[in-house]
Amino acid sequence: MKFRLKLLLLAMTLIMPCLAVAQEQDEPTIYVIKQGDTLWGLSDRFIKDPRYWPNMWAKNSQITNPHVIYPGQKVRVYPDRFEFLPKEESGEQRRSVITTASGATVTTTETLSEIANERTYSVRGSEGFILETGTRPAGTIISIHNNRNIAGDDDIVYTDIGKERGVKGGDKFAVFRKDGTVSHPVSNEILGTKITPLGTIQLTDLEVKTSRAIISKTNQEITPGSYLLPAREDKRREIPLKMSVRELKGYVVDSYSGMSIIATGDIIYIDLGSDHGAEPGNMLYVVRDVTIDVSSTSGYAEKLPQELLGAIVILETGKKTSTALVVKSIDAIYKGDRLVSHPK
Numbered sequence: 001m002k003f004r005l006k007l008l009l010l011a012m013t014l015i016m017p018c019l020a021v022a023q024e025q026d027e028p029t030i031y032v033i034k035q036g037d038t039l040w041g042l043s044d045r046f047i048k049d050p051r052y053w054p055n056m057w058a059k060n061s062q063i064t065n066p067h068v069i070y071p072g073q074k075v076r077v078y079p080d081r082f083e084f085l086p087k088e089e090s091g092e093q094r095r096s097v098i099t100t101a102s103g104a105t106v107t108t109t110e111t112l113s114e115i116a117n118e119r120t121y122s123v124r125g126s127e128g129f130i131l132e133t134g135t136r137p138a139g140t141i142i143s144i145h146n147n148r149n150i151a152g153d154d155d156i157v158y159t160d161i162g163k164e165r166g167v168k169g170g171d172k173f174a175v176f177r178k179d180g181t182v183s184h185p186v187s188n189e190i191l192g193t194k195i196t197p198l199g200t201i202q203l204t205d206l207e208v209k210t211s212r213a214i215i216s217k218t219n220q221e222i223t224p225g226s227y228l229l230p231a232r233e234d235k236r237r238e239i240p241l242k243m244s245v246r247e248l249k250g251y252v253v254d255s256y257s258g259m260s261i262i263a264t265g266d267i268i269y270i271d272l273g274s275d276h277g278a279e280p281g282n283m284l285y286v287v288r289d290v291t292i293d294v295s296s297t298s299g300y301a302e303k304l305p306q307e308l309l310g311a312i313v314i315l316e317t318g319k320k321t322s323t324a325l326v327v328k329s330i331d332a333i334y335k336g337d338r339l340v341s342h343p344k
Helices: 002-025 037-048 048-060
Strands: 030-032 074-077 082-084 091-100 103-111 122-125 129-132 137-143 154-159 172-184 190-206 211-218 227-230 238-240 249-254 268-269 283-288 305-316 321-331 337-342
Touching: 037 082, 129 172, 154 190, 172 211, 172 249, 238 305, 268 305, 283 321
Parallel strands: none
Antiparallel strands: 030 074, 030 091, 074 082, 091 103, 122 238, 129 190, 137 154, 137 227, 154 211, 172 190, 172 227, 190 211, 249 268, 249 337, 268 321, 283 305, 283 337, 305 321
């Protein structure tokens, strides 16, 4: 009997520290959402698994829209999960428990303002766009000096832009290549022409209807027939995330590369523009309807939850189309995949 009692006491002696350690490890830290935070960013940072974020969104009733997490929201961070706190709960610091080499524990705190930086996305000016149906370019390059077929930096070109357009020497124009007509993947409506940036020219000598210009910068070779549009000086800029003012629904209509498979980092074109309420910085989610083989499910035909494929951020808007960056792809994205601002 005494032996059994001693054995029990020994077991408790060994188990209790383990329970204490487990309890300590389960003690969450408190994180406060900052502007620019995203669910996959939090997942990658704290759980080391960016693919966890759709699961986190689905399991947290506090998040009705997976990208609308507001600055000031508080979240309990566990080693394997997140829990968003109700608005009435508060926490002013993030606590970390560190075990030293000697086995002692040290508790540290971080001020909330040091935890996360604002998330922005860069616009380089070379992303391209859709020149929408009914929109005309400012002009074209009608010839290259010495009747050459291609031109580069510092070469001379001739344009059909002259004094009657109100321009003057020194004015700059961006040069674009026409890369084919873009049609809507569902309605087949012609949306416009895909335009690829080639460089910049500066007018030097003007006639009434024509002008001479020098190529000041090239991204790619410039050829006769290239489109011209007034150049903007602020091509390179940072786009902060911005919540959409209304619910947006649309489609991926094309990509900059023209490749059929679209992934993280790719530039795409979508059928949403300023006329629909879209703005630079809006984040949209790429979704796809899930279909099943009816023959293998006894005729079950109820609608299934949509598959969440990734997310995009709008960089520039036209009236009916926009240029966007794929900031996350969980699976391959294709032309014709749907876009929503409020996934279900």
